[in-house]
Amino acid sequence: MAKKKKKGTPVFLQGNEACVDAALTAGCRFFAGYPITPSSEIAEGCARKLPLLGGAFIQMEDEIGSIAAIIGGSLAGAKAMTATSGPGFSLMQENLGFAYIAEVPIVVVSVMRGGPSTGLPTRLSQSDVMQSRFGPHGDYTAIVITPSSVQEVYDLTIHAFNCAESLHTPVILLLDEMLGHMREKIYIPDVDDIKIETRKYPTIPPDFFKPFAVTPNMVSEFVAYGEGYRYNVTGLTHDEEGFPTANPNEIKKMLRKLRKKIHLHRKDIILYDEEFMDDALYAVVSYGSAARAAASAVRKARSKGVRVGLIKLKTIWPFPGYRIHQIAKQVRGILVAELNMGQLIREVDRYAMGRCKVTGSFRYDGRALEPDEIYENLTELRSIKRR
Amino acid sequence: MELETISPYHGYLRMKKKFPTVWCAGCGIGAVMSAIIRAVHELGISKNNIVLVSGIGCSSRMPIYVDFNTLHTTHGRAIAFGTGIKMVRPDMKVIVVSGDGDGMAIGGNHFIHAARRNIDISMVLINNYIYGMTGGQVSPTTPLKSFAYTAPYGSIDPPFDAVKLASGAGASYVARSTNYHAVQTSKYIKRAIERKGFSMVEVISQCPVLYGRLNKFRSPVEMLKWQREHAVTMKKWDKMNEEERTGKFPIGEFIDDDSRAEYTDAYAEMSHKAREEVRNAKNA
Numbered sequence: 001m002a003k004k005k006k007k008g009t010p011v012f013l014q015g016n017e018a019c020v021d022a023a024l025t026a027g028c029r030f031f032a033g034y035p036i037t038p039s040s041e042i043a044e045g046c047a048r049k050l051p052l053l054g055g056a057f058i059q060m061e062d063e064i065g066s067i068a069a070i071i072g073g074s075l076a077g078a079k080a081m082t083a084t085s086g087p088g089f090s091l092m093q094e095n096l097g098f099a100y101i102a103e104v105p106i107v108v109v110s111v112m113r114g115g116p117s118t119g120l121p122t123r124l125s126q127s128d129v130m131q132s133r134f135g136p137h138g139d140y141t142a143i144v145i146t147p148s149s150v151q152e153v154y155d156l157t158i159h160a161f162n163c164a165e166s167l168h169t170p171v172i173l174l175l176d177e178m179l180g181h182m183r184e185k186i187y188i189p190d191v192d193d194i195k196i197e198t199r200k201y202p203t204i205p206p207d208f209f210k211p212f213a214v215t216p217n218m219v220s221e222f223v224a225y226g227e228g229y230r231y232n233v234t235g236l237t238h239d240e241e242g243f244p245t246a247n248p249n250e251i252k253k254m255l256r257k258l259r260k261k262i263h264l265h266r267k268d269i270i271l272y273d274e275e276f277m278d279d280a281l282y283a284v285v286s287y288g289s290a291a292r293a294a295a296s297a298v299r300k301a302r303s304k305g306v307r308v309g310l311i312k313l314k315t316i317w318p319f320p321g322y323r324i325h326q327i328a329k330q331v332r333g334i335l336v337a338e339l340n341m342g343q344l345i346r347e348v349d350r351y352a353m354g355r356c357k358v359t360g361s362f363r364y365d366g367r368a369l370e371p372d373e374i375y376e377n378l379t380e381l382r383s384i385k386r387r
Numbered sequence: 388m389e390l391e392t393i394s395p396y397h398g399y400l401r402m403k404k405k406f407p408t409v410w411c412a413g414c415g416i417g418a419v420m421s422a423i424i425r426a427v428h429e430l431g432i433s434k435n436n437i438v439l440v441s442g443i444g445c446s447s448r449m450p451i452y453v454d455f456n457t458l459h460t461t462h463g464r465a466i467a468f469g470t471g472i473k474m475v476r477p478d479m480k481v482i483v484v485s486g487d488g489d490g491m492a493i494g495g496n497h498f499i500h501a502a503r504r505n506i507d508i509s510m511v512l513i514n515n516y517i518y519g520m521t522g523g524q525v526s527p528t529t530p531l532k533s534f535a536y537t538a539p540y541g542s543i544d545p546p547f548d549a550v551k552l553a554s555g556a557g558a559s560y561v562a563r564s565t566n567y568h569a570v571q572t573s574k575y576i577k578r579a580i581e582r583k584g585f586s587m588v589e590v591i592s593q594c595p596v597l598y599g600r601l602n603k604f605r606s607p608v609e610m611l612k613w614q615r616e617h618a619v620t621m622k623k624w625d626k627m628n629e630e631e632r633t634g635k636f637p638i639g640e641f642i643d644d645d646s647r648a649e650y651t652d653a654y655a656e657m658s659h660k661a662r663e664e665v666r667n668a669k670n671a
C-alpha cells in the first residue's frame with residue numbers, strides 16, 4: 001500500500017495514552033474509573049490531565065460505580081468516559097443496559113485481556129467481542145469500535161465520542177492489551193481538521209419538551225440536568241416523556257426506537273478498510289490488533305501471486321453485513337483472523353449465507369497471531385475443495 | 388394549575404402525570420416524600436437546581452412523582468449516579484432516596500464510600516425493615532427474629548444500624564427519625580440538604596402490607612404507635628441502661644460536623660493548585 005503523507009503533528013504515544021488524548025480532544029470532561037490491568041493508564045492519564053482542563057476525574061469504589069458515575073455526569077452535561085478490561089466490563093453490563101434504555105451518551109473503553117474470569121491480565125485477547133454486543137439483557141443495538149493501531153486508537157476514540165454524542169447512546173471502544181501498551185508514532189491532526197459532534201439541544205420550551213420523543217431520525221433532543229427542563233430518566237421501559245409504562249404499544253415504540261436509531265445512521269457509524277479487494281478470490285476479515293498480522297499475511301500471499309484481499313473492520317457492531325455478503329458472492333473463501341476461539345466468525349458466516357467457504361485463524365493462548373499462521377491457514381482454506 | 392392555590396407543595400408534584408402512586412394504603416413513603424418537599428420549599432431552592440436520584444424499590448419510585456430533575460437508576464447504584472452528577476455540577480443539590488435493601492445491601496459499598504469521600508449528597512434512607520417491591524423478603528435491617536417471606540422461621544441475620552454505618556464511614560450529618568415524628572423528619576432533611584458534605588437521614592417507616600402483616604401489626608396506625616413507643620430521644624437514650632435500651636432505638640441528630648472538607652470543594656482546590664503549578668513550570 002502506498003504510504004500517504006500524513007497531516008498533523010507527529011508524536012510517539014502508547015495506545016492507552018492516545019485514547020486519553022483523543023478523548024480530551026473530543027471534549028471528554030468527566031472520567032470515572034477503577035484500576036484494572038491493562039487499562040489503568042487511561043485512568044492515570046485522565047487523572048493527570050482532566051483537572052488541568054477544568055474537567056472532573058474520580059476513582060470510584062468499583063466498576064459498577066464507575067459507569068454509574070459517568071452516566072450521571074453525562075446527564076449533568078459533560079462528555080464522559082470510563083475504561084476497564086474484561087472482568088470490570090462484565091460488572092458494568094447492568095448499567096450499560098441502563099445507558100442504552102435511557103439513551104445516555106457515554107464511551108466505555110475495554111482494553112481486552114484473556115478470559116473467562118480473571119484470565120490473563122497481562123496478555124492480549126479479543127474476548128469482549130460478543131460481550132460488548134450482547135452483554136446487557138434486552139433488545140438494543142450496540143456500537144462497538146475496534147482500532148488496530150495507535151493512530152487508529154486516536155482517530156476512532158474521537159469517532160466513538162461523535163457517535164455517542166450525536167446518537168445519544170453508549171459506544172464501546174475495544175482495545176486489547178497489545179494495542180493499549182504498544183508505542184507507535186502517530187500524527188495528531190490539527191484541531192480544525194477534526195470534526196467534533198455535540199448533542200442535539202432542544203429548541204422547544206420546557207413545557208412541551210419530551211426527552212425521548214420519537215423523531216424522523218429517531219434521535220431525540222437532549223438537555224442536561226439543571227437547565228430548566230425538569231424531566232424523568234428511568235431504566236424502566238418508558239414513554240416519550242420518560243415515565244414508566246407497561247402499555248404494549250409504548251413498549252414496542254421505545255424498543256424500535258433504540259434499534260432504528262442505530263440502523264438509520266449505520267453508514268456514518270460503520271467504518272472498514274479494504275486492501276487488494278478488487279480482484280480478490282479470497283478475503284481475510286480481521287479487526288483490532290489481529291488485523292495487523294492479517295495485513296502482513298495478505299501482503300505476503302500477494303507477493304506470491306495469490307489473489308487475496310483484506311477487510312479490516314473498524315466497527316464490528318453494527319456489523320457491516322451487507323458488504324460481507326457482497327464479498328462472499330465475489331470470493332471463493334473468507335478467512336476470519338481473530339484472537340479468540342471464534343467469535344466474530346459467527347457473524348461473518350451468517351452474512352456469507354453459504355455463498356463461500358468461511359474458516360478461521362484463531363489464537364487464544366494470550367499471544368499475538370503471527371502473520372505466518374494466518375498465511376498457513378489461508379493456504380489451507382485455498383486447498384479446501386468447493387462443496 | 389388550580390391545585391397550586393390549594394397548597395404551595397402541590398407545585399412540587401407531577402400531578403397531571405403519574406398519580407396515583409404505586410404505594411399501598413398506609414405506606415410511609417408518601418410521608419417522607421412530603422417531608423422532602425417541605426424541606427426543599429422551606430429552603431427556597433429552585434426546583435431546577437435539585438436532582439432527585441433513586442435506585443430500585445418502593446421508595447425509589449419517588450422521582451417519578453416529584454417535579455425536580457429526576458433519575459431513577461439501577462438497584463443500589465443511586466449514590467454512584469449522584470456522585471457523577473455532583474462531580475460535573477457541584478452547584479446542584481443531589482438528593483438520594485433509598486430504601487433499606489437498596490441503600491444498605493446492594494448499594495452498601497457506594498453508601499460507605501460516598502460517606503468516606505464526604506461528597507455533598509443528601510441521602511434519605513427510608514427503612515421499613517423489608518423488601519417491599521419484591522414481595523416481603525428479609526432485608527439487612529430486619530430485626531432479629533422478625534418474619535419475612537425469606538425468613539419464615541424468624542430472621543437470624545443481625546441487622547445493620549444505618550446511623551452507626553454512616554457515622555463510622557465519615558458522614559458529615561447523620562440523623563434518624565420516624566414517620567411518627569414527621570416534623571423532625573422534615574427538619575432533619577432540611578438540615579441534611581443545607582449541610583455541605585455527605586449527609587444521611589434514616590427514616591423508620593412502616594410497611595403495613597408486608598412487614599406489618601407478617602409480624603402481627605394489625606394496622607398502619609399500630610405500626611406508627613410502635614414507632615412512637617420504641618423511638619427514644621438522644622437525651623433519654625443516654626440515661627438509659629443496656630436493659631432499658633433493648634428493642635428500642637435512639638432518634639435525633641447524631642453527627643453535625645463541618646470540620647471535614649467536602650469532596651467537590653477539595654477537588655476544585657486540587658485542580659486549581661495543579662493548574663497553577665503547571666503554569667509556573669511553563670513560565671520558569
